Structures are given as structure tokens and as C-alpha cells.
Amino acid sequence: MGSPVFVGIQRILVAFDASPHAEHALDVALAMAGxxxxxxxxxxxxxxxxxxxxxxxxxxxxDGRERYERSFVPLRERARQKEIEVDTDIVLGHPAEQIxxxxxxxxxxxxxxxxxxxxxxHRWMLGSNSERVxxxxxxxxxxxx
Amino acid sequence: MANTWALCALWVGLAxxxxxLAIWFKISTALSEIVVGTVAxxxxxxxxxxxxxxxxxxxxxxxxxxxxxAGTGAIVLTFLAGAxxxxxxFKTKWRESVVVGLAGFFGPFLGCTAVAHYVLHxxxxxxxxxxxxxxxxxxxxxxxxxxxxxxxxxxxxxxILAACFINDLGTVIALGLIFSPFTMKTLIFLxxxxxxxxGLPFLTPxxxxxxxxxxxxxxxxxxxxxxxxxxxxxxxxxxxxxLPAYMIGMVLAGTVGKDHSLIRRLxxxxxxxxxxxxxxxxxxxxxxxxxxxxxxxLLVLFGAKSLFKAVAVYPAVRxxxxxxxxxxxxxxxxxxxxxxxxxxxLFGLNHQIITQAQYSYIxxxxxxxxxxxxxxxxxxxxxxxxxxxxxxxKKAEQGAMRPVPAEEG
Numbered sequence: 001m002g003s004p005v006f007v008g009i010q011r012i013l014v015a016f017d018a019s020p021h022a023e024h025a026l027d028v029a030l031a032m033a034g035x036x037x038x039x040x041x042x043x044x045x046x047x048x049x050x051x052x053x054x055x056x057x058x059x060x061x062x063d064g065r066e067r068y069e070r071s072f073v074p075l076r077e078r079a080r081q082k083e084i085e086v087d088t089d090i091v092l093g094h095p096a097e098q099i100x101x102x103x104x105x106x107x108x109x110x111x112x113x114x115x116x117x118x119x120x121x122h123r124w125m126l127g128s129n130s131e132r133v134x135x136x137x138x139x140x141x142x143x144x145x
Numbered sequence: 146m147a148n149t150w151a152l153c154a155l156w157v158g159l160a161x162x163x164x165x166l167a168i169w170f171k172i173s174t175a176l177s178e179i180v181v182g183t184v185a186x187x188x189x190x191x192x193x194x195x196x197x198x199x200x201x202x203x204x205x206x207x208x209x210x211x212x213x214x215a216g217t218g219a220i221v222l223t224f225l226a227g228a229x230x231x232x233x234x235f236k237t238k239w240r241e242s243v244v245v246g247l248a249g250f251f252g253p254f255l256g257c258t259a260v261a262h263y264v265l266h267x268x269x270x271x272x273x274x275x276x277x278x279x280x281x282x283x284x285x286x287x288x289x290x291x292x293x294x295x296x297x298x299x300x301x302x303x304x305i306l307a308a309c310f311i312n313d314l315g316t317v318i319a320l321g322l323i324f325s326p327f328t329m330k331t332l333i334f335l336x337x338x339x340x341x342x343x344g345l346p347f348l349t350p351x352x353x354x355x356x357x358x359x360x361x362x363x364x365x366x367x368x369x370x371x372x373x374x375x376x377x378x379x380x381x382x383x384x385x386x387x388l389p390a391y392m393i394g395m396v397l398a399g400t401v402g403k404d405h406s407l408i409r410r411l412x413x414x415x416x417x418x419x420x421x422x423x424x425x426x427x428x429x430x431x432x433x434x435x436x437x438x439x440x441x442x443l444l445v446l447f448g449a450k451s452l453f454k455a456v457a458v459y460p461a462v463r464x465x466x467x468x469x470x471x472x473x474x475x476x477x478x479x480x481x482x483x484x485x486x487x488x489x490x491l492f493g494l495n496h497q498i499i500t501q502a503q504y505s506y507i508x509x510x511x512x513x514x515x516x517x518x519x520x521x522x523x524x525x526x527x528x529x530x531x532x533x534x535x536x537x538x539k540k541a542e543q544g545a546m547r548p549v550p551a552e553e554g
Contacts, residue, residue, distance in 0.1 A: 049173035051481055051515040052285040055225040056174055059412050061292075062405070093293040 013041045013108040015099045015133070018071045021114030025144040026075065029112040033084045038109070040079060040086045043102045044068040045095040065090055096132035103137060111141045152205060159185050159204075160421030174416070175424050175483055176515060179508070182428025206426045215426040216386065218419030219488050220372050223317070223387040225411060226284065226484065227394020228402035230310050234303040238465075241304040245461045246311025249479050252457020253450050254280035254319065260449040265442060270324070271499045277319045278489035278507045279450040279514070281482035284309040286519060290478055301467060305475055313485055314391070320489050321379065321388030324498060334382035338389055341375060342396045350400045364407050365414070368393075385492050427487045427508065430494055435502035436509055446510040451518065454480040477522040486511030 014029040016022045026042070033040045046064035048057050072088045079086035091098045103111050115130050134141050159181050167177035186204050205211065235242065258276030261267045267275065287309050291302045325331060349367070357364050371393060376386030394402070401407060436443060459476045462468075467475070490507040493499040499507070 047171060048289045049167060050171060051173055051176065051283060051483060051519055052289040053173045053175045053283070053484055055222060055229075055412055055415060057285040057289060058229060059409075059416070062409075091293075092289065098293075 009036045009038050009109045011041060011106055011108050011110075012036075012038050013043060013099070013103050013106065013111045015095065015111065015113040015129075016042050016044050016068075016071070016075075017095070017114075018044070018067060019114065021144070023114075025112050025114035028142070028144050030078060030082065030084065032110075032112070033079075034082045038084075040084050041102065041106055041108065042072070042075065042086065042088045043099060044071070044088075044090050045098045046090065046092045047095060048092060061092065095129045096136075099129070099133050100136055103139060108139050110139060111137055113141070113143060115143045115145055149210070152208065152211075155189075156204070156211065156422060156425060159189075159425055163421070163425070173483070173515075175420065176512065178421055178424035179428035179431075179487065179512060182425035183431040183433065184428075185425070186429035186431075187433050204425070204429045206429045211422055211426060214419055214422040216423075218415065218421075218423030219491070220376055220386050220390045221369075221411065221415045222420055222423065222484060223390040223488065224368070224372055224394040225408070225415065226313070227391040228398050228408065229284070230395050230398040230402070231303075231306075232399045234307045238300055238304040239307065241465050242307035243311055244464070245305065245308035245458060245479075247315065248457040248461035249282055249308060249312040249454065250280050250315030250319075252280075253453040254315070256453030256456070257446065257449045260445065264445060264449075267503065271493070271503050273323055274489065274493040274498045275446070275503070275507055277316060277323065278486050278493070279446065279482075279510060280312070280319070281316045281485040281489070281511075282309050282312045282454075282479045283481040283483060283515070284313065286481040286515075287475070287478045290474075301465075304465070305462075305479075309479065310395070312479065314395075316485050316489065317388050317391045320492060321384040324385075324492075324496065325383030328383070330382040331384070334378050334384060337378060338375065338392065341371070341389075342392055345371065345393060346396050346400060349397055353401075353404075362410070364401075364404075365410060368401070368411070387488055387492075424487070427491050430491070430501060430504055431508050432501050432505040435505045439502075439506075442506045443509045443513070446506055447513045447517070450510060450514055451480055474522050477518040480518040481515055483511060483515040486514070 009032065012029050012033050014022075014026055016026055029040060032038065044064075046061060046068075048060055068090050075088070076086060089102065091102070099111065099113070102108070111133060113130055113133060115128075130141075130143050134143065160178065163177040163181040164174055166172075166181065167174040170177075182204070186206075189204075206215075254276045256276075257279040258272045261275040262269060262272035265272075284306065288306060291306065322331075352367060353364055372386075372390050375389035375393065379386050379389050455476050458479050459472055462472045462475060487508055490499070490504050490511065493507075494501065494504040
């Protein structure tokens with residue numbers, strides 16, 4: 001299976017977890033979208049604890065939704081000022097899987113994400129979301145340091 | 146006399162450590178607390194016991210105030226689990242839900258009881274307790290998967306979720322009734338329960354509207370009063386306090402369950418203080434030496450739970466035209482369970498129905514069943530959206546999830 005034909009940057013997908021790294025990635029993506037007249041898609045993933053347990057799961061879900069909705073308010077305002085079309089989405093699941101799924105769904109031209117500085121132990125045991133996206137994405141991926 | 150504050154600091158410190166581990170490893174806090182309780186009992190408690198002057202030999206999990214906090218945690222946690230029921234899901238395909246839910250309960254309940262009795266040669270009462278503890282499913286795990294795949298808005302998804310509630314209702318009723326002799330006390334308990342369960346959905350909204358919304362947290366006191374009162378009545382009748390707690394949660398799901406602010410305050414109380422004591426205590430009673438001495442027992446019980454869940458649930462799901470990976474995936478999902486499994490096992494240990502070794506095997510199996518089925522399901526029965534092909538993504542999009550507010554789910 002080959003990669004799709006690259007026809008320029010039309011749809012930029014940003015993975016946003018409200019961290020400083022993600023904020024930085026969002027700044028870069030907004031600038032690129034403005035320059036290239038691209039549409040910006042922002043995805044935030046709520047990761048449930050495993051195995052999910054009733055009360056905790058619902059608490060995590062509600063907390064995540066509220067946190068990301070709050071973060072989206074200034075983002076939409078910034079996009080509006082720059083006349084960038086923006087689409088925000090909050091999903092549940094494993095971050096890398098959901099980012100890849102979203103990229104497939106919208107036929108993203110580029111995925112932009114921040115890189116967290118995990119410890120060697122963390123990377124060895126749990127891996128890195130940015131590495132997984134880099135490995136499996138069918139479009140270019142930009143990791144913002 | 147034990148140093149209460151030092152003991153409390155030790156337990157809360159363990160809860161803090163468990164929460165940090167849960168955050169680092171992305172696992173549920175309950176699972177982390179059980180494991181930390183087991184390890185702490187084995188290592189830390191033994192070394193620190195002499196230092197602080199409380200009873201040697203571990204974490205002093207049978208201290209009265211710890212037992213109270215842990216018991217309250219189990220009651221409130223069970224209430225919250227019942228309150229998450231969406232009454233509207235029963236309006237769609239309730240027959241399917243009942244069939245799948247009862248299959249999910251009776252299959253492992255009877256099968257694991259038989260295996261414990263005839264294969265492991267446990268006496269009959271520990272075998273029944275084992276069957277009850279391993280009959281559970283996890284509504285939360287299934288709901289999480291439903292949300293990821295977008296099935297939560299379909300009739301099939303709602304039917305499966307309802308089936309999970311019926312499965313757990315079967316577990317709670319079995320736990321509450323099998324181990325208590327049917328006497329006049331039982332009859333009084335049942336009659337009072339029916340009156341309370343019918344009356345509460347009418348009384349509660351009126352009461353909250355009339356007196357609620359104040360800083361004195363009248364709502365929490367009102368709920369705790371009924372939970373403790375009905376729990377006390379259940380114990381007086383020889384039953385288990387979590388039975389009325391789950392039922393009260395279910396009957397109030399349409400009213401109290403939709404009050405986000407109240408549920409959130411109850412969660413703070415539950416997670417911040419009560420459930421750490423419950424899960425760490427549950428873990429502290431697990432005997433690692435017993436598990437090491439006969440690991441085959443653990444494998445037999447885990448195999449029995451998985452087998453009888455599959456044998457019972459898969460045909461029930463297939464009857465309703467969900468076969469292949471979808472059927473296998475949800476059969477595996479319904480094989481999970483953690484909270485009600487540990488509640489049942491701890492009930493058995495507290496009432497001396499099972500020994501500490503049997504408790505350890507059951508809790509070990511419960512923990513394994515909370516993790517392994519999900520891993521197998523995700524490894525071998527991949528949801529469609531994991532497929533990297535764009536066409537697969539487009540198909541999966543039809544069922545793409547959107548997290549829904551609690552009132553919808």
C-alpha cells in the first residue's frame with residue numbers, strides 16, 4: 001500500500017493536549033495555516049485509565065471535556081483573528097490511534113504535534129505518542145520541539 | 146494503643162503513591178491501589194509496624210476505623226456505579242439486554258462455582274462465593290470501548306450497556322441473598338427495600354428542591370443516611386450493604402444521577418478519602434506466598450471465568466446478529482471486572498466464607514480479568530479505526546465517537 005499523492009498543505013491536523021509543548025505546536029500550526037491558507041483541525045484525546053472503572057472513568061471523561069473546551073475558546077478566537085478556518089474535536093481513546101484515525105478521516109496533509117521530554121524508562125515501557133504517529137502516519141508529520 | 150495519625154498517614158501516603166503510579170502508567174487508580182496494598186502489606190507494613198507502635202505484621206487493615214472507611218467506600222462506590230445507569234437505555238431492545246446480561250451472569254457464576262468445587266475441591270460455600278465474584282463485568286470498560294468506536298449511540302451499544310448493568314445486578318443480588326439464611330429478617334429487609342426503592346425517586350427530587358443547594362451539603366447527608374440505613378438493615382438481615390446501595394443508585398439514576406454537581410462532590414469524597422482505604426485494604430489481604438505456592442489455581446480460575454463468559458455471552462450476542470470480531474470483542478469486554486469482584490471477595494473474607502488463600506486466588510483472578518481480556522481484544526480483535534487504510538478510516542468514521550455528557554451516557 002503506497003502513500004497518497006501529496007497535493008500541498010490544505011488540511012493541518014494538530015494534536016493538542018493543553019500542555020506547553022502542545023501550545024507551542026499549535027502556534028506553529030496556526031502560523032503555517034495562515035501562510036498556506038490551510039484549514040486547521042485540532043484534536044484532543046481523553047485517555048481513560050485502564051482498565052476503566054465506573055466512577056473514575058466518568059470523572060476523567062467530564063474533566064477532560066471541560067479542560068479542552070476551555071482551551072479551545074482562545075484558540076478559536078486566535079484563528080478567527082487570522083481568518084483561519086478551524087475545526088476542534090475531543091475524542092476518547094489511545095492518543096496515537098485517535099490522531100491517526102482523525103488524520104485518515106480528514107485526509108490530513110500534515111500532522112503537527114509537540115514532543116514531550118519523557119524519561120528513557122517512560123519511553124521504554126510506554127513508548128511515545130509522537131513516535132507512534134511518525135511510524136504509522138500516511139502523511140508528513142511535524143514534531144515541534 | 147496504635148498511633149492513629151501515623152497509621153492514617155501511612156495509608157494516605159500509600160494512596161498518594163498509588164495515584165502517582167496510576168498517573169505514570171495510565172492505569173486505573175483502583176488497580177494501582179490494590180497492587181500497592183498488596184506490596185505494602187508484604188514489605189512496608191512489616192518494617193514500619195514496630196516503628197509506629199501499631200499491631201505488627203502489616204498495615205493493620207482490620208482496625209475498626211479503617212474497616213469503616215473502607216466499607217463506606219465500597220457502599221458509595223457501588224451507589225455511584227448504580228447511579229450511572231441511563232434509564233433510557235432500557236427502553237431500547239430490553240429483551241436483548243436481559244438475555245445477554247443474564248447469560249453474562251449465570252454462565253461464569255455456575256461455571257466457576259462448579260470448577261471451584263469439582264476441580265479445585267473447595268467446599269461448597271467458598272465455591273459459590275467464587276462463582277459470584279467471577280460473574281461480574283465492567284460497565285466502565287464496555288462504555289469506554291463504546292465511546293471509542295461510536296457504538297454508544299446505537300441501539301446495539303445501548304443494549305450491551307444495559308446487559309452489563311443486568312449482569313452486575315445479578316452479581317449484587319446473588320451476593321446479597323445467597324449467603325444469608327432466609328428468615329423473617331430477610332423478609333422485613335425485602336419489604337422495606339421495596340418501599341424505599343419505590344419511594345426514593347419521588348421523595349428525593351422534592352426534598353432536594355425544597356432544602357437542597359446550600360453549603361451545608363444536605364444532599365450528601367441525605368444520601369449517606371439512606372445508604373447507611375439500608376446497609377444497616379441489610380447487615381441485620383444477614384445480607385450485604387452494597388446490595389441496597391446499588392439498587393438505590395439505580396432508582397435514583399434518573400434524578401440524582403443527572404445532578405452533575407452533586408455527583409462530582411460525591412466523587413471527591415469517594416476518591417479523596419474512602420476508596421483508597423477500600424482498595425488498599427482489599428489488596429493488603431492478598432497473600433503473595435499463597436499465590437506463589439499454587440499459581441495453577443489462579444490459572445484455573447482465570448481460565449474458567451474466561452471460558453464460561455465466552456460460552457455464555459458469545460451465543461447470546463450472536464443470536465442478536467452480532468458475530469465475528471464484533472461479537473468476540475464484546476464477549477471479551479464483558480469478561481472484564483474489578484470493583485464488584487473485589488467487593489464480593491472481601492465480603493467472603495470478612496464473613497469467613499473463604500480463607501485468605503482463596504481470597505488471594507479470587508482477587509488475583511479478578512485483577513487478571515481486569516487487564517488480560519482487554520489486552521487480547523485490542524491485540525487480536527482490532528477495532529476498525531486502528532486499520533491504517535484511509536477507506537477503513539472512512540468506514541469507522543460512521544461510528545466515530547464524541548464524548549457525551551454524563552446525562553447522555
